[in-house]
Amino acid sequence: MDADRAPIRSGVEVRRAAAAFAQPIRGRGALQLLTSFGPFITACAAMYLVYPISALFSLALAVPTGLLLVRVFIVQHDCGHGSFFISRRANAIVGRVCSLVTMTPFANWARQHNLHHGNWCNLDPHKGADLYSACLTVREYRALSPWRRFLHRLPRHPLIANVLLPPLVFLILYRMPFDTPRHWVRERQSVYLTNAALLAMFSILAVTLGWQRVLMIHLPMMVVASIVGVWLFSLQHRFETARWARQESWNAESASMDGSSWLNLPRILHWLTGNIGFHHIHHLNPRVPNYRLGAAHEAVQLLWPINPLGLLGGLRAPWLTLWDEDGSRLVSFAAARRTG
Numbered sequence: 566m567d568a569d570r571a572p573i574r575s576g577v578e579v580r581r582a583a584a585a586f587a588q589p590i591r592g593r594g595a596l597q598l599l600t601s602f603g604p605f606i607t608a609c610a611a612m613y614l615v616y617p618i619s620a621l622f623s624l625a626l627a628v629p630t631g632l633l634l635v636r637v638f639i640v641q642h643d644c645g646h647g648s649f650f651i652s653r654r655a656n657a658i659v660g661r662v663c664s665l666v667t668m669t670p671f672a673n674w675a676r677q678h679n680l681h682h683g684n685w686c687n688l689d690p691h692k693g694a695d696l697y698s699a700c701l702t703v704r705e706y707r708a709l710s711p712w713r714r715f716l717h718r719l720p721r722h723p724l725i726a727n728v729l730l731p732p733l734v735f736l737i738l739y740r741m742p743f744d745t746p747r748h749w750v751r752e753r754q755s756v757y758l759t760n761a762a763l764l765a766m767f768s769i770l771a772v773t774l775g776w777q778r779v780l781m782i783h784l785p786m787m788v789v790a791s792i793v794g795v796w797l798f799s800l801q802h803r804f805e806t807a808r809w810a811r812q813e814s815w816n817a818e819s820a821s822m823d824g825s826s827w828l829n830l831p832r833i834l835h836w837l838t839g840n841i842g843f844h845h846i847h848h849l850n851p852r853v854p855n856y857r858l859g860a861a862h863e864a865v866q867l868l869w870p871i872n873p874l875g876l877l878g879g880l881r882a883p884w885l886t887l888w889d890e891d892g893s894r895l896v897s898f899a900a901a902r903r904t905g
Contacts, residue, residue, distance in 0.1 A: 631789025639839025645675025
């Protein structure tokens with residue numbers, strides 16, 4: 566590459582480029598609300614109508630309905646960042662409405678999620694690190710006792726972390742503020758208020774339509790949405806070329822561009838997942854609304870080009886669980902055993 570055409574690998578430049586898109590557009594936000602809730606409600610209605618005719622067909626419809634629910638969750642996610650609307654009040658209202666279908670307490674989840682945005686791809690322990698946001702090195706893993714290695718490895722097995730745990734998290738764990746500090750009063754209240762609203766809503770549906778139908782429609786769609794959502798979240802910082810760093814060498818720009826994925830999806834999947842595949846841009850500036858992430862990516866790509874992560878790489882990503890400091894790359898538990 567010619568020197569005069571070399572990318573400008575400057576944190577200031579890329580932040581400035583992303584910041585140019587960190588402004589909500591009222592019309593586009595309103596349109597996304599219509600194209601998120603409209604298709605989702607239509608798909609739910611179709612499941613309810615089809616269920617008496619064919620329970621299996623209704624179950625099959627849970628797949629597209631669950632994917633549409635992921636799109637609604639991204640709206641809630643943006644509202645939690647205050648990026649979907651200019652008005653803080655509008656973000657809070659829409660976020661709470663979304664929480665009634667995602668079953669995710671708005672205020673509590675948003676604050677917990679913002680802890681992740683404070684320090685990601687960081688190999689040193691930090692407050693707010695969860696199963697998907699923290700990473701042991703190979704040496705740290707080998708230093709554990711056999712029992713503790715097993716306890717560390719078990720919940721990170723792809724089938725457990727990405728298939729079994731996600732429904733339990735959204736359906737059960739989010740009903741309790743078990744990891745919410747006592748002084749987060751508003752966030753703890755959001756859990757209880759969301760539970761009360763969900764209880765009232767599902768009670769009305771059960772009395773009106775029958776609890777079996779309600780269960781067989783909302784349970785499978787939540788299972789689909791939670792598995793897809795957690796899979797997307799897990800590969801946003803764990804993929805073959807991801808870079809993790811110690812605190813002394815960590816900086817937000819490099820962690821965004823080299824430690825967060827650009828999942829290059831087909832256009833329809835970008836639409837369904839609210840452009841969350843442009844995750845490097847989201848971390849570079851969480852105030853960029855999801856409907857502007859693609860345009861922001863094009864501007865930033867001129868300054869700091871990165872390679873995309875394809876669907877095949879995304880399917881391999883959940884196996885990458887440890888950081889190999891010698892090779893400066895993520896590796897699987899099996900690879901760590903072989904090199905040991």
